[in-house]
Amino acid sequence: MEITFGVLIFCIAAFFVAGFIDSVAGGAGFVTAPSLLLVGLPPHVALGTGKLATTIGSLVALWTFWRGNLILMKIVPVGVISAMIGASTGAWCALQIDSAVLGKIIVIMLPLGILFTIFSGGFKLGEGELPKKFFWTKVVLIGVCIGFYEGFFGPGAGTFFLIALHIFLKMGLVQASGTAKAFNIAANFSAFCMFATGDCVSYQVALPCALASMLGNRVGAMYAIKVGGTFVRNILYIVVTLLIVSLAYRYFFAS
Numbered sequence: 312m313e314i315t316f317g318v319l320i321f322c323i324a325a326f327f328v329a330g331f332i333d334s335v336a337g338g339a340g341f342v343t344a345p346s347l348l349l350v351g352l353p354p355h356v357a358l359g360t361g362k363l364a365t366t367i368g369s370l371v372a373l374w375t376f377w378r379g380n381l382i383l384m385k386i387v388p389v390g391v392i393s394a395m396i397g398a399s400t401g402a403w404c405a406l407q408i409d410s411a412v413l414g415k416i417i418v419i420m421l422p423l424g425i426l427f428t429i430f431s432g433g434f435k436l437g438e439g440e441l442p443k444k445f446f447w448t449k450v451v452l453i454g455v456c457i458g459f460y461e462g463f464f465g466p467g468a469g470t471f472f473l474i475a476l477h478i479f480l481k482m483g484l485v486q487a488s489g490t491a492k493a494f495n496i497a498a499n500f501s502a503f504c505m506f507a508t509g510d511c512v513s514y515q516v517a518l519p520c521a522l523a524s525m526l527g528n529r530v531g532a533m534y535a536i537k538v539g540g541t542f543v544r545n546i547l548y549i550v551v552t553l554l555i556v557s558l559a560y561r562y563f564f565a566s
Contacts (some may be wrong), residue, residue, distance in 0.1 A: 313514055314363070314513065317517075318350045319515070319519065321348065322516050323519050323520055325520075326346075326520040326523040326527065327348035327474065327524070327527040328526040328528075328550075329342040330531060331493035331527040331534075331547070332502075332531065333524075334527070334528040334529075334530075334531030334532045337390070338466070338467065341428075341467065341547065341551045342551065343361050343422065343466075343520075343524075343528070344357060344465065345350055346554065347360060347361055347362065347516070349554060352409050352513065352516070354410050354413040354414040355413065355511040356506075358402075358405060358464075358465065359507065359512040359513075360512050360516050361501035361517075362502045363512055363514070363517040363518075363521065364435075364466070364505075364520040364521040364524055365524065366496055366519075367521035367525070368520075368523075368527075369499070371525050371529070372492055373492050373493060373527060380484055380488070381488070381490075383482065383490045386434070386490065387494075389450050389454070390453065390454045390490070390493070391494060392454070393451045393455045393458065393493070394453025394454035394455070394461070394494045394498040395458065395471075395498060395500070396501075397456060397457065397459040397460075397461070398461045398462035398499070398502040399462060399501045399502065399504070400462065400501065401462025401464075402462035402463065402506055404459075404462075404463055405463045405464075415562045417561065418558045418562050418563070419550065421555050421558075422555055423466075424505060424544060427471075428448060432535065441482070442479075443482060446480075450480070453472065453479065453494075453558065454494060454498075457494070457498070458494070461498040461499060461502060462505065465519050469492065472491035472494045473488050473491040476490055483538070491502075492497065521536075
């Protein structure tokens, strides 16, 4: 499709807002994915474009975690490789699905992902020692399974990585968050590469959106304490609900 100036401005604004939301409360993918679909990008292109923009936009957060020694480097190589394998497989599966069908699948998965994210917020465990039994098996399964979800769809994957590391490896929430970011970026990049092989990436949209995402993350980090995570997350749910309704009309009811 032809990318008009209006479409580009809308996407940039959406990724800025998503970056702001993500830095405060998480869940940027629930805004970026439906926004790209709403402006008319085909589902495969929307996913591939979002993967590239998200990969670039998240590098700042990864650098911050790394400088603060908040990443468990011991498991990163295995986890990253596992996540990339899972994401490549998930993206390949998405490419095999007809565009119209994939659009409907995305619309259905959006509210399910939101619900899982909401209910998973109750998982709060005490920090403990890393388990010795089946340790590396758990690392690989976390990377492959959530990586597959990231490649096939994506929104909420960062949160799912964090929860899995916290529950199954007993990592503290802060370190789990930093390590999850490494897993998530690797999965995003791998999925982007797979979509790129299918010519399903709009670089003229992805690159400016990536810069907007980085700026949104920066501004959000500055105002996180003032606005508060609960308020921003409530705004996220309202925005996503409106996007889902719009997409549901387009894919299920519009002639």
